[in-house]
Amino acid sequence: MAVTDSRGITGFTLARIGEVEAVARAAAPGPWLRGTEREHLVDDVMYGQSTVWPGHIAQVCNFEYAAEREGNAAHIARHDPRFVLTWCEFLRWQVGVHHRAPGNWAGSPPGGFCAGCLSDIESYHSNMPWPCETARRIAGLFRYQPDGTQHPEWKDGWAHELQPPG
Ligand SMILES: [Zn+2]
Numbered sequence: 001m002a003v004t005d006s007r008g009i010t011g012f013t014l015a016r017i018g019e020v021e022a023v024a025r026a027a028a029p030g031p032w033l034r035g036t037e038r039e040h041l042v043d044d045v046m047y048g049q050s051t052v053w054p055g056h057i058a059q060v061c062n063f064e065y066a067a068e069r070e071g072n073a074a075h076i077a078r079h080d081p082r083f084v085l086t087w088c089e090f091l092r093w094q095v096g097v098h099h100r101a102p103g104n105w106a107g108s109p110p111g112g113f114c115a116g117c118l119s120d121i122e123s124y125h126s127n128m129p130w131p132c133e134t135a136r137r138i139a140g141l142f143r144y145q146p147d148g149t150q151h152p153e154w155k156d157g158w159a160h161e162l163q164p165p166g
Contacts, residue, residue, distance in 0.1 A: 008100075008131075009131045009135055009136070009139045009155075009158050010095060010099050010100070010131075010135065012139055012142070012151075012153050012154070012155075012158075013091070013095050013135070013138055013139045013142065014092070014095060015153075016139075016141075016142035016151070017088050017091050017092055017095070017142075020084060020088055021084075021085060021088045023084075024081035024084040024085050024088070025081065025085070027048070027060070027080075027081045028048030028049055028050070028051065028058055028060050028081070029048060029049040029051065029080075029081055029082065030048060030049070030080030030081050030082030030083060031048075031049075031077075031080055031082060032046055032047065032048045032060055032076060032077045032080035033046070033047050033048075033057075033077060034046055034047070034073045034077060035047065036073075042062075044062055044063055044064040044069060044073075045059050045060075045061070045062050045063075045064075046059070046060040046061050046062075046063070046073060046076050046077065047059060047060060048060045048080065048081075060076070061076070063076075091138055091141075094134065094138055095135070095138060097115075097116035097134075098114050098115070098116040098117065098131075098132055098134045098135045098138075099114070099115055099116065099135070100112050100113070100114065100115070100130045100131070101113040101114065101115035101118055101130070102115075109128075109129035109130070111129060111130040111131065112129075112130045113128050113129065113130055114128060114129070114130045114131065114132035114134075114135065116132070116134070117132045117134070131158060136158050136159065139154075139158050140158070140159070142154075143159075
């Protein structure tokens with residue numbers, strides 16, 4: 001992978017993926033399950049794999065008082081660390097494919113070309129300039145921080161507009 005823009009869109013995206021991975025690795029490993037899925041567990045508690053007692057489960061969180069407890073439980077279980085880390089692995093693979101191609105050619109767009117799109121003849125004309133739409137869409141996943149504010153390293157020139165949270 002030719003990542004040369006540590007302060008550019010690729011560096012931004014890889015840094016954000018790394019942050020998501022760090023959060024996922026600090027949590028109880030997946031799979032996560034709700035107490036309703038097994039007898040002798042508390043219904044409104046989410047459980048994950050224990051890191052203290054391998055082979056056992058431990059409490060992740062309790063959503064007893066949430067009005068949306070059914071939806072919250074399903075959402076939390078669906079996005080357990082195992083899923084998030086797999087998702088991050090896929091994003092890293094995409095970032096490895098879609099990066100700025102080395103070198104410049106006559107008639108190059110100002111930012112150069114996307115190496116990944118250069119090999120994809122179907123999208124050659126629409127996605128070739130760097131950063132390509134794929135790179136911008138992946139970076140756009142991380143435009144907003146968990147508190148809803150725009151990430152301070154985000155540059156509006158990267159925008160492929162995604163809806164802000166909330
Ligand atoms: Zn591309």
